[in-house]
Amino acid sequence: MKARLIDTGLHANRQFRLKTVDEYYLNSPFHFHEACEIVLIEEGYGKRIVGDHIDDFEKGDLVLMGPNLPHIWQNDNVYFQKRKTMRVKATVLYFDPSLVLNLIAGSEAAVIIQSLFTKARRGVVIKHATHSLMLQRFAEIRAAEGLKRMSVFLDMLDMLSTSNDIEFLASENYHNAMTIKDTGRFNAVYQFLITNFHQEISLDEIAGVAKMSPTAFCRYFKARTNKSFVSFLQEIRISHACKLLRSNDLSIMDVALESGYNNLVNFNKNFRNILSLSPSEYRKKVRAEVEPSA
Missing domain, CATH: 2.60.120.280 (Regulatory protein AraC)
Structure with a gap:
């Protein structure tokens, strides 16, 4: 498509x-x-x-x-x-x-x-x-x-x-740097990432989806999105983790695994880098917002 x-x-x-x-x-x-x-x-x-x-x-x-x-x-x-x-x-x-x-x-x-x-x-x-x-x-x-x-x-x-x-939604300084040709390539990349973010995704693999060399893909992705591929992948995973933390009682380790992390330390680090909260702090915060005060 x-x-x-x-x-x-x-x-x-x-x-x-x-x-x-x-x-x-x-x-x-x-x-x-x-x-x-x-x-x-x-x-x-x-x-x-x-x-x-x-x-x-x-x-x-x-x-x-x-x-x-x-x-x-x-x-x-x-x-x-x-x-x-x-x-x-x-x-x-x-x-x-x-x-x-x-x-x-x-x-x-x-x-x-x-x-x-x-x-x-x-x-x-x-x-x-x-x-x-x-x-x-x-x-x-x-x-x-x-x-x-x-x-x-x-x-x-x-x-x-x-x-x-x-x-x-988009960041304050965001501007669309894409052409129609770019959206065709990014459509393939984004659909692949959204479908497979919970698995290990190598740079070689995602560059292959874009039909580019790894080095060229990294430069291309950063130029069009103003962020690195690795940072973007972490945002997808942490977004999914937030959904799980809001919607069920999975343990923090299970949330990490469902979101593509097999290392709890790595998960906590990336979560805090993006949201300035730990996963447990985030869960506590969102629950306090929806539960009526006594």
Whole structure:
């Protein structure tokens, strides 16, 4: 599956589009396009890469992304077994930012919406009260037609533009240094890493996936992502470890093994380097956030 500049279905007479997904697994490759995009995951889980950020996603994940921001949502391996009881459902809203800016040109709202689009260049995940309100708007926009659908769409943007319930994804200095040709190569690399991160992955092996020599691959990966391959692999593994620490009572050693580490000292070191917490401290922190105080 080769990555490409995805056709979002937008054109002069259709400047925002609602797409529904109901499949065994998500099948869009690592890509970017010229539209803004709001992605709501209604069923399913896995990992997402947005710019230089990697994290786990699950039911309810809601992300806004600006134009030309490379991204991929990939389900965990169990989804590729095509079990009848497991489906992925999502709604994606594509829109042309110039459509909105042209509608409100010269108004005070234009400055606020432009600020939202600037934030969207890094990708933002939407949480808390705004997340709940956006779920309501998604239900409304699915049922609406004509001007009513446009009204709900603009209300969604207004809500997002004034909300503080967001977290940035890509790093502050991130910029897309990739070409369409690069995304094809990175699609293969990222899919391989997301599928196999829990196993030992040698530099020779991943360079072979990219069809490059190890030395050339290291330079290439760093130039396009602004981080080393080893650092990126550690981020995938620690992201998965965080998911396990949040969602079950596995021992720290079992979490390490499930995340691709066979050495507990190594696991603790990498975890603290990325999150400035030990795995046990992280688990205690997230549990304190979800459990009501006495």
